[in-house]
Amino acid sequence: MWQYILKRILQFIPTLILISLLAFAISVAAPGDPVERLLNAAQQEGAIGSQRVATEKLKAELRHRLGLDLPLFYFSIGTMADPDTLYRFPDKAHRAMLQRLTRHYGNWPYVERYYHTINAAIDTVSHFGAAQAKRLSTEEKDRLLRVQFDLRSLQELESHDLIIHKLQSITRLLDTAQLAVLLPIARKVKSAYEAILNHPEKWRAYIPRLIWYGTRNQYHVWLFGNQPWFRENTDPSKERRGVLRGDFGISFRDQQPVIKRIIERFPWSFTLSIFSVFFAYLIAIPIGIYSAYRRDSWFDRASSVTLFILYSLPSFFVGTLLLVIFANPDVLDWFPEGGVQDPAIFDPNWPLWQKIQHWAPYLVLPLITYTYGSFAFLSRQMRVAMLDVINQDFIRTARAKGLPERVVVLKHVLRNSLLPIITIFSNIFPMAIGGSIIIETIFSIPGMGLEIYQSILNYDYPMIVAVFTIFGVLTLIGYLFADIMYAVVDPRISYGKK
Amino acid sequence: MEPREHITHEEFSFRKYAWRQFKKNKIALFSLYILGFLVFVAVFADLIATDQPLYARYRGKTFFPAFQVLVNPTHTDSVWNESTGTWEKIQFDIAPWKQMKLESAVWAPIAYSPDKSDRYNRDFVGPFDEQVYKNPDGEIVPVPWYFRHYLGTNQIGQDVAAGLVHGTRISLSVGLVAVGIAAIIGIILGALAGFFGDSGLKSRRGQFWGAVLGLFFGFFYGFMVRGYAILDGINAGMLQGLWQVFLSLLLFAVILLAFTWLGKHLLGRLPWFRNPTTVPVDSVISRLIEIMNSMPRLLLILTIASLFKDKSIFLIMAILGLTSWTGIARFTRAELLRTRSLEYIQAARALGYNKRRIIFGHALPNSLAPVFISISFGIAAAILAESSLSFLGIGVPDDVVTWGSLLSAGRTHYDAWWMVVFPGFAIFLTVTIYTIIGEALRDALDPRLKQ
Numbered sequence: 015m016w017q018y019i020l021k022r023i024l025q026f027i028p029t030l031i032l033i034s035l036l037a038f039a040i041s042v043a044a045p046g047d048p049v050e051r052l053l054n055a056a057q058q059e060g061a062i063g064s065q066r067v068a069t070e071k072l073k074a075e076l077r078h079r080l081g082l083d084l085p086l087f088y089f090s091i092g093t094m095a096d097p098d099t100l101y102r103f104p105d106k107a108h109r110a111m112l113q114r115l116t117r118h119y120g121n122w123p124y125v126e127r128y129y130h131t132i133n134a135a136i137d138t139v140s141h142f143g144a145a146q147a148k149r150l151s152t153e154e155k156d157r158l159l160r161v162q163f164d165l166r167s168l169q170e171l172e173s174h175d176l177i178i179h180k181l182q183s184i185t186r187l188l189d190t191a192q193l194a195v196l197l198p199i200a201r202k203v204k205s206a207y208e209a210i211l212n213h214p215e216k217w218r219a220y221i222p223r224l225i226w227y228g229t230r231n232q233y234h235v236w237l238f239g240n241q242p243w244f245r246e247n248t249d250p251s252k253e254r255r256g257v258l259r260g261d262f263g264i265s266f267r268d269q270q271p272v273i274k275r276i277i278e279r280f281p282w283s284f285t286l287s288i289f290s291v292f293f294a295y296l297i298a299i300p301i302g303i304y305s306a307y308r309r310d311s312w313f314d315r316a317s318s319v320t321l322f323i324l325y326s327l328p329s330f331f332v333g334t335l336l337l338v339i340f341a342n343p344d345v346l347d348w349f350p351e352g353g354v355q356d357p358a359i360f361d362p363n364w365p366l367w368q369k370i371q372h373w374a375p376y377l378v379l380p381l382i383t384y385t386y387g388s389f390a391f392l393s394r395q396m397r398v399a400m401l402d403v404i405n406q407d408f409i410r411t412a413r414a415k416g417l418p419e420r421v422v423v424l425k426h427v428l429r430n431s432l433l434p435i436i437t438i439f440s441n442i443f444p445m446a447i448g449g450s451i452i453i454e455t456i457f458s459i460p461g462m463g464l465e466i467y468q469s470i471l472n473y474d475y476p477m478i479v480a481v482f483t484i485f486g487v488l489t490l491i492g493y494l495f496a497d498i499m500y501a502v503v504d505p506r507i508s509y510g511k512k
Numbered sequence: 513m514e515p516r517e518h519i520t521h522e523e524f525s526f527r528k529y530a531w532r533q534f535k536k537n538k539i540a541l542f543s544l545y546i547l548g549f550l551v552f553v554a555v556f557a558d559l560i561a562t563d564q565p566l567y568a569r570y571r572g573k574t575f576f577p578a579f580q581v582l583v584n585p586t587h588t589d590s591v592w593n594e595s596t597g598t599w600e601k602i603q604f605d606i607a608p609w610k611q612m613k614l615e616s617a618v619w620a621p622i623a624y625s626p627d628k629s630d631r632y633n634r635d636f637v638g639p640f641d642e643q644v645y646k647n648p649d650g651e652i653v654p655v656p657w658y659f660r661h662y663l664g665t666n667q668i669g670q671d672v673a674a675g676l677v678h679g680t681r682i683s684l685s686v687g688l689v690a691v692g693i694a695a696i697i698g699i700i701l702g703a704l705a706g707f708f709g710d711s712g713l714k715s716r717r718g719q720f721w722g723a724v725l726g727l728f729f730g731f732f733y734g735f736m737v738r739g740y741a742i743l744d745g746i747n748a749g750m751l752q753g754l755w756q757v758f759l760s761l762l763l764f765a766v767i768l769l770a771f772t773w774l775g776k777h778l779l780g781r782l783p784w785f786r787n788p789t790t791v792p793v794d795s796v797i798s799r800l801i802e803i804m805n806s807m808p809r810l811l812l813i814l815t816i817a818s819l820f821k822d823k824s825i826f827l828i829m830a831i832l833g834l835t836s837w838t839g840i841a842r843f844t845r846a847e848l849l850r851t852r853s854l855e856y857i858q859a860a861r862a863l864g865y866n867k868r869r870i871i872f873g874h875a876l877p878n879s880l881a882p883v884f885i886s887i888s889f890g891i892a893a894a895i896l897a898e899s900s901l902s903f904l905g906i907g908v909p910d911d912v913v914t915w916g917s918l919l920s921a922g923r924t925h926y927d928a929w930w931m932v933v934f935p936g937f938a939i940f941l942t943v944t945i946y947t948i949i950g951e952a953l954r955d956a957l958d959p960r961l962k963q
Contacts, residue, residue: 032803043819093737114740222732326944328896330903330916331936334923342926351926448808452900456923466811467904470818478815482807489806 015501019494026490030483034257037482038233041475042086047106048266049076051473077104080264081235081254085227088234095120095218098225107170114172115210120218124210129169131206135199136165142196150192157187161196168203177207236263236479262480267472272480275465276447282354283449283461286377287442290384295435298389302396306404307423317393325390333383333456340379349379352458380457384450388438395434403430429503436499440492447484530881533956540952543945550942554681558582561622561674564604569615577604578620610659613648623659624671626678626913633661634669636928664930666921672930675913676938682914683942686829686898687891693833694894695840695887699876702844705797706879707852707871713793715776718785722775726768734764750826797845801838809835813897817907828907832894843886847879881957888950892943899939915939 053073077083085101095116103109108129115125143150143158150158164180164187171177184200187193229238239256241247255261262272301321305314341351350356354376364372403409404427412422449463458464462481469477535541553560564577571591581587581604593600610623624630632644632652639662645655663672715723735742738760745756779785816831817823851857852875860870901907902916903923915935922931 029799029803029806033806036803036807040815040819045819045821091732091736117740220733220737222729222736322947323944326892326940326947328899328936328939328943330900331919331932331939334919334932335936338922338926338929338932344927444808448811451810451814452904455904467814470811470814470906473818478811481811485808485811486806 015498019498022494022497026487029490030486033486034237034479034483035233037479038236041479044473044475046473048080048473048475049073049082049104050106052076052266052269073104078251079253080266081232081240084235085231086233087231088228089224089226091222091224093117093120093219094221094223095122095215096223096225097122097126105169111170111172117219118172118216119210119213120215121210121213124206124213128203128206128210131203132165132168135203136162138199139165139196146192154190154192157190157193161187161193161200165203181207257480257483262483263476265469265477266474267469267477272476275477276462276480276484279449279460279462279465280446282459283454283463284446286380286384286450286453286459286461287446289377289381290388291438291442293381293385294389294392294438297385298392299396299435302393303400303423303428305393306397306400309401314397318397321390321393324386325394327386329383329387329450330452330456332386333379333453336379336383337456349375352376352456354459376457376459380453380459383453383456392434392438395437396431399431399434400427403427432503433500436496436503440496440499441489442492443488444485444492447481447488530956534952537952537955540948543948543952546941546945547949550680550684550945553677554684557678557681560620561624561626561671561677562620563609563623563625563628564607565609565614565617565619565623567616567618568609569617570602570612571600572615575602575604577607577609581605611646611648611650619658622662622671622673622677624661624674626670626674627911629669630661630665630671631669633665635667636925636931637661637665637669638928639664639930663934664928666918666928666931667925670913672918672934675918676915676934679913679915679918679935679938680942682825682912683895683898683939686825686832687895687942687946689826689829690832690836690894690898691887691890693830694837694890695883697834698837698840699844699880699883701797701800701837702841703848703871703876703879705794705841706845706848707867707875708791708793709849709852710792710794711790712852713791714788715791716780716785717787717789718779718782719772719776720789720791721785722779723768723772725775726771729771730764730767733767734760738763750824794845797841801841804835804838810897810900813901814904814906817901823907823909825908825912828898828901831907832897836890836894836897839890840883840886843882844876844879847882848875851875851879882954884957885950885954888946888953892946892950895939895946896943 050073053069053076074083083102083104096113097116100109100113103112112125112129115128116122119125139158139162143155143162147155161184164184168177168180171180181200181204184203185197188196188200235254235256237257239254239259239261240252241255254263260273262276264270265272265275301317305311305317308314337351338345340346340348354373356372360369360372409422409426412426413419417426447462449461449466451463451467453459454461454463455467466478466481468474469481559566559578562578564581566576566578568575568577571593573591575589580589584604587605588601588603590599590601609617630645632646637643639660641664643655643660644652645659647653661671661673663676665671666675738756742753742756742760746753775785812835813831816835817828820827848871857870857875860874865874898908899914899916899919902914903920905917905920908914908917915938918931918935919939922928922935925931
């Protein structure tokens with residue numbers, strides 16, 4: 015038995031690594047630049063000014079803090095054309111442009127030079143604008159701004175036609191008496207671009223190459239952290255502890271540690287799923303037993319039909335319907351329509367009992383929505399499992415021995431049909447961490463489901479990756495737990511050597 | 513040949529037997545009729561709910577606007593207006609038919625299109641509320657019964673009944689396409705895992721390593737080198753994207769096959785590469801299934817859907833299909849594990865048929881019964897998943913009316929009970945009939961479950 019458990023746990027490891035890799039890959043493919051998004055969020059709150067230099071510096075710091083200035087993985091498979099230092103370029107859109115141009119023309123040195131020429135041109139133009147501010151007319155200033163804008167869009171453009179168009183537009187804009195001084199710069203950018211076209215090495219893009227980055231990469235830091243494991247951490251800039259030490263990184267939404275948010279939100283989902291499973295057992299097991307015992311009676315038929323209907327009712331339909339009926343001032347105003355507490359009344363210093371009294375009415379409708387589906391499922395499973403057992407020889411033997419009917423049903427039959435109960439139970443923890451996105455969204459319960467929904471809407475990938483990983487671990491533990499319990503309940507199941 | 517004719521195929525046809533069993537289940541048969549009705553509604557949605565008349569006589573000319581708009585690419589026609597003495601242009605899909613002085617007209621059963629809003633019945637007008645319309649004389653009057661919004665309207669005055677009718681098309685096609693994709697992946701992987709097991713697929717080392725190299729180079733040339741081509745294709749439109757993906761897959765397959773062949777015939781000449789090796793097909797595929805099952809499915813679907821900037825219903829179909837094949841794969845695997853040791857497969861092996869012919873020609877066709885069952889349940893699950901996504905407002909374009917998106921509007925407006933009850937019932941009905949059909953199929957097809 016122990017050998018079996020150990021073997022299973024060892025088998026988890028590759029599965030978990032693959033799950034985390036998959037989640038990680040999804041987060042990398044996410045659109046937009048997380049640093050950009052974080053800064054925008056901060057800017058909206060008025061935390062920082064809009065000075066460009068300050069922003070650039072802040073971006074660099076943030077990138078470093080989030081670990082985004084590292085290569086993604088231990089190695090990367092690319093083409094001979096790809097540079098091995100592309101990850102160092104801070105802007106995601108710029109990286110995309112550089113990657114695409116190199117993939118197309120295969121000559122990275124020229125592409126890099128082109129990029130730096132554009133950067134230098136932007137600097138020169140903005141310096142020129144600042145230095146000559148007094149001598150320029152408003153029209154010329156406006157032209158200068160448009161030149162800067164065009165240059166900046168060149169940093170992100172990859173289509174040949176659009177680049178040519180922008181280059182022409184820049185030359186046209188600079189074609190005035192005062193600005194003509196800057197024309198050589200535009201020419202320089204243009205010739206840098208032409209150099210790419212004139213020195214193509216396209217064959218490079220067709221030869222695969224493996225680049226090895228070592229342990230200084232985003233995935234490694236995510237998994238193991240960058241703090242030392244067995245010594246005191248002396249470097250304050252190294253603040254990642256890694257998933258293995260319970261640190262899931264920093265949320266892209268508010269820079270809070272992800273794990274802190276999970277700990278805040280988890281209790282609600284956990285409470286709901288624990289209670290819903292409890293009620294599901296409480297209702298489903300007796301119904302299952304009774305309808306299997308009195309098979310084909312009117313009770314069996316009626317409950318079968320009812321349970322079938324309940325089972326196929328979509329939860330978002332039932333949830334919304336419950337709200338429309340029981341939380342609607344026009345129909346029945348029995349329950350509050352959402353949330354978990356009334357901030358006007360709720361006082362965190364209340365004794366626990368009073369808190370529970372306050373929360374209870376908020377949780378009734380969600381709990382019903384959470385429960386009805388699983389109890390319908392469970393009763394149906396229970397009935398089938400009981401029917402399997404009830405006609406077997408050992409039950410007849412038990413009756414023949416003269417055991418009372420109660421003992422036969424509750425001890426012999428029930429014990430042997432516990433498998434569905436175990437299966438449901440092993441799902442509690444993954445259910446709680448995944449929350450129910452739909453139910454928590456309908457009832458605005460601040461649990462994991464709502465958190466995940468908001469994370470998806472806001473592209474908060476550290477959170478999503480964390481949930482994927484924890485969900486995977488808990489599901490696998492649940493499978494193992496179920497397997498062990500099967501063996502405990504049914505001695506015929508054994509995982510030892512045959 | 514003669515003696516065999518005594519026992520004809522027909523008498524023992526499993527298909528006929530199963531159909532007889534299925535027909536005994538009256539509820540399932542009834543569900544099948546309802547499904548037929550839903551398919552009918554989905555196919556003819558454009559004629560059942562449309563604001564254009566099916567037949568109209570206007571200024572002495574006969575029109576069939578609802579039909580003409582389907583076949584006439586310009587959607588326009590003109591008619592001689594005698595009072596002004598000019599040609600009057602009519603664009604079928606824009607013309608305010610209800611306000612025109614038609615000499616006679618036959619209207620669709622639901623005289624509204626799902627995407628057009630009725631400005632006279634805005635802000636959640638209920639099925640039993642007073643509804644008005646502007647008649648050809650320009651007066652706002654109570655509507656005649658055939659212009660009523662039978663199931664009410666939403667905030668901007670779109671007809672709920674029309675939305676339901678057109679939503680049927682989306683729901684049914686999402687179920688069909690998503691499960692189609694899932695079935696292709698699931699049946700192939702499940703069949704390979706079940707038929708070969710961990711020790712059934714033997715090959716020369718040369719062939720094995722050739723295939724490994726082929727996978728790498730196939731992926732490299734098919735999807736890395738051509739990555740931008742695919743991306744551009746997808747950005748240019750769904751069809752072009754699919755075409756580029758198809759080209760890449762083709763390239764991938766060609767490279768894989770070429771390397772496998774080279775590995776077998778070139779590498780295979782070296783002594784070490786000539787030795788046989790077994791490929792643990794079952795372990796690999798089972799692990800893949802385990803990984804898929806250890807991920808929160810709705811979260812996975814939502815996350816992948818949020819990666820794409822442009823929402824599209826095809827994308828949802830593809831995502832649903834790519835994430836829901838595990839059930840079908842497990843059923844197929846279990847069934848083939850059983851089938852592969854049966855005598856007729858042994859006989860096929862003894863006859864020296866190649867493996868592809870044995871799997872796809874002999875083993876699979878006789879193991880598809882449980883797959884049909886899980887396809888039926890899978891369609892129910894896919895329809896449910898799509899409506900959940902629309903309900904949450906992720907993945908489905910905003911201008912497409914689906915059952916889920918109708919329902920989600922009812923979430924914020926409790927007074928509008930018709931926005932909750934009718935779409936919810938439609939989803940419930942469809943999911944239920946697929947489930948009933950699935951259970952009836954299970955009883956009819958799976959002899960082991962019969963008493």
